[in-house]
Amino acid sequence: MIKRLLVAVLLLSVTFPALADEGMWLPMLIKRLNYEDMQKKGLKLTPEEIYSVNQASLKDAIVSFGGFCTGEVISKEGLVLTNHHCGYGSIQEHSTLEHDYLTDGFWATSKQHELPNPKLFVRFLVRMEDVTDQVKAAVNSSMSDEERSKGIGQAMREIAKKAEEGNDYQVDVKPLFKGNAYYMFVYETYRDVRLVGTPPSSIGKYGGDTDNWMWPRHTGDFSLFRIYMSPDGKPASYDPKNVPFKPKHYLPVSLDGVQEGDFAMIMGYPGSTKRYLSSYGVKEALDVSYALRIKLMQTKLEILKQDMSADDKTRIQYASKYASTANYWKYLIGQTKGLKRLRVYDKKQKEENEFASWVKADSKRTDEFGKVLPELEHGFKMMTDYSAPIQYSIFVPYLTEFIYFTRRFQGLQPFLAEDEKAEGLEEYTEALKPMVEEYFKDYSAKVDKKVFRALLEMYYKEVSDEYRPDVFAAVNNVKFGEDGEKSAADFDQLVDYIFENSFLFEEDKLMAFLNNPSAEAFKNDPAMNVADAFIDNSRMVQGKVAEASKEIARGERGYIKALMMMHPDKAYYPDANSTMRVTYGQTLAYDPADAVHYDLYTTLDGVMEKEDPTNPEFVVPAKLKSLWEAKDYGQYANDKGELVTCFLSNNDITGGNSGSPVINGKGELIGTAFDGNWEAMSGDIAFEPDVQRTISVDIRYTLFIIDKFAGASHLIDEMTLVKTPKEATSKKRSKKKKKSRRKKN
Known part of the structure; x- marks a missing residue:
């Protein structure tokens, strides 16, 4: 208990003297860690006006938008402001050749004209709570990695389950500082979110890929949505009878503008950072994994751009998909250049050398932390050895639409394994039909075929035989060419066969299968078999690197714990993990x-x-x-x-x-x-x-x-x-x- 309390003190009770502008801070800890510095910079609010459980505060105007962006409530009628690129998927889904809202923009003239988005939701943070002691009580130092992981997971689930009893909240318990702390986040989710307004892409996406990540920018990157609730004030799915949401707090809008040195605060839901990544992790990213991801995504982008330029229907169908992939692709290019230019690897090495000296200076520290750097080095060495199989096994299925889509159908197999009329089969297939309609609205088999063909050949050329899926053997045992190296003709023949003989690439054929599903049709479908081959291969590759992942997790957990002991006068913020900061x-x-x-x-x-x-x-x-x-x-x-x-x-x-x-x-x-x-x-x-x-x-x-x-x-x-x-x-x-x-x- 004393050790846990000491870690808590190091985590939560120190001041941050130097890098006040750095940090993604938990709002409940601002009063303790940051408030004095924030006041010096120009904050006029109290900590309770920023985050409070018992009274309205800024946190009550901030939403997790769709789970991938942030939004803010800016009116007493639930009007939400977010980015154009955050609303882009919804805007695209409402766009057609007749009503091209991507090109022309959209503005609802009244609430009755606002457009529903069944897949969209917003989440409000109700409260957060430190549950570190409760979680850690489930483990001890004698446990194996597997036992520790199981105990931690069980404790987190029990805490979440208890917090959800007697209410309609959703609860997440998440590890912070690589498992040195655990916090509970309680949310309220609203699922009736309607599109209110968006500028044309010539404003909301001005500068496109050229200006992305670049300054100076001139982009009006915004869109407007509205949250609706049931007439009795509760979260509800879309219903015409729902009424505009009444927020606890909404943000007033300033017309003053900004001057150099003005105080600026951002509240939101940052997704993921790796601020505590070791030099070994930086080296692996720079030398292998980032380069492979960039190459795979660039291949897809070139194909998409060509087809989108040639056809307006394809342009609308793939606008959101292209933007999402292009954004990450350019980000990785920029991050690679930035890491090299700023010599981050060298800086990490310097920090680790200081850490090693600190550990060696005390026998107790050597006993506790002496294996940390060797574990990190060995774990990332193993990851580097498997980098190509890992990246291809993850990104080729992700970038190929039909493979990713087949995951929706994996649940059919238990119903078809023994009895085609198994109980629940009809209910399951009926639930799939709306997904199929939605999928084909924005899908082109012609485009997907080109992408799959290109990525498949790359996979075969750059990953050794033992770590790649044998899609040739997966297609009804049909043989394509000779064993061993495959020619371009072999890939052409295979891909043609898959796309011509599967029910997965035409809406009518897929619907016909769902209306009369059979185990034989499912088992013999070449696209389904190819997808299964990729899934099995991915599991195999992940299994190979499981030990490396355990070593890295142990090393990172120990490294962060030691850093906090090395620098007791410094406040540490946890890596981003999609929680409010x-x-x-x-x-x-x-x-x-x-x-x-x-x-x-x-x-x-x-x-x-x-x-x-x-x-x-x-x-x-x-x-x-x-x-x-x-x-x-x-x-x-x-x-x-x-x-x-x-x-x-x-x-x-x-x-x-x-x-x-x-x-x-x-x-x-x-x-x-x-x-x-x-x-x-x-x-x-x-x-x-x-x-x-x-x-x-x-x-x-x-x-x-x-x-x-x-x-x-x-x-x-x-x-x-x-x-x-x-x-x-x-x-x-x-x-x-x-x-x-x-x-x-």
Whole structure:
């Protein structure tokens, strides 16, 4: 117990003296860890106004949007603001050749015209709680890895089950600091979320892949949704009788804009970081795994781009899929370059050398932590040996649509194994039919065939025989060419056979199978057999690296525990894991390279400077250009008469933070975070304070597009707009200038 309490003290009760702008902090710990520093930077709120269980607070206006982004409630009628790219999938699903909302945008003129999205949901955090002692009570030091994992898992499930009793909440218990701490997160989920408005892609996706991750940006990356609830105020699935959600708190919207050095806080749901990754992990990523992922995704992107350019239907079908893959592909390229440029591997090695010296200086520390670095080194050496099989076994099935889709049908096998009329079969097949209709709406067998053909041949050429699925043998025992190396003709023949002889590639054939399913048809279908071969192969490869994963987990858990003991005067924040976090800092320009300076914000003038009518990524809508020419910005211009589009801050974010609110010191919305900058793409592994920046849409540009461009002023009327009197603003700027002069002197 004493040791557990000591770890808790090290985790929660220390101060963070140096890197205040770094960190994805748990909101319930802000009062203890960060509040004093946040006040110095300009925060005017109390800790309870940020996070509270017993009263309305900022956390009650922040939602996990679909489980992959963040959104914020900005009206008393449940209006939610998030990124255009976060709403992109829903926008695409509603788009057709007749109603191309991706190209033209969409604005509901009334609540009755808002569009439902059955797959979309939002989650509100009700509370979080430290349950470390409860979880760790289930294990002891004499347990094996398997016993420890089983005990931890059982304890987490029991805690979650107990917390869900007597309510409609959803509970997650998650490990933090690689298993040195455990926290419970209680959520309330709303599943009736409707599309309210979105600008055309020429605004919401302006700059496309070219500008992605780059500064300066001029993208109006936002979309609007609305949460609905049942008439009695409870979460409910879509129903026309549902009413707009009444939030505990919603964010007022500031018209003041930002100045250099303003306080900026972001609350959201960052997905995943690896800030404690060892030098061995960095080396494996740089040398092997990232390069393989980039190559596989680039192959798919080239095929998609060619077919999307040739056909509008395909363009609409694959718009969201292409954007998602392209985003991750470019991110990996940027992260690879960033890790090398910033010499993160060397920095990690230096930290580990200091750690090794600290361990050797004390016999007790040697006994407890002496194996940590050898375990990490050996574990990642094994991972490196298996990198190609691992990456191909994961990414080829993921990037090939039909293989990924067959997972929906795996549950049919138990019904068909013994009796075609087994109880529950009809109910199961009926549940699959809507999924089939949805799938084929945005599916092209022609495109998927090209992707599968290209990735399959890459798999065979770059992975040794023992670690790749034998899809040739999986296809009804049909032989294609000679044994051993396969020729291009063999791959062509195999892929042609699969796509011509499976019921999986045409909606009518698949529906016919579901109407009259048979064990024989399922067993002999070549696409199903190929998918099974990939699944079996993936399990085999994962089994091979299981021991490596255990070694790495042990090493990382011990390494983080030791770091906390090495530096008891430093507060450590846990890696992101899709739970709510707060990051705070300032609005700041930066110098990305020698003799290069980037300003704090961009304006609509820059949109026009980039305009290129021949390039789909840089087309400017005629109405936007007309408003710019007339300088018709209304109340949304800054004091210089400029319309600010995007701005920078040094907040610490990652994927999942997309759509997060940027909040000023008074708790008002000033922007919506949507990207990081190219020079700091190593940020998921190593935060670089000099160059790490968050790129956000200025809220005034969002309001301008809604009001002046779209004419949807009824949505503006819902919001609470606030503006500081000019006299107070002038005094604030004067103080900042004086403070700046004092710093220079």
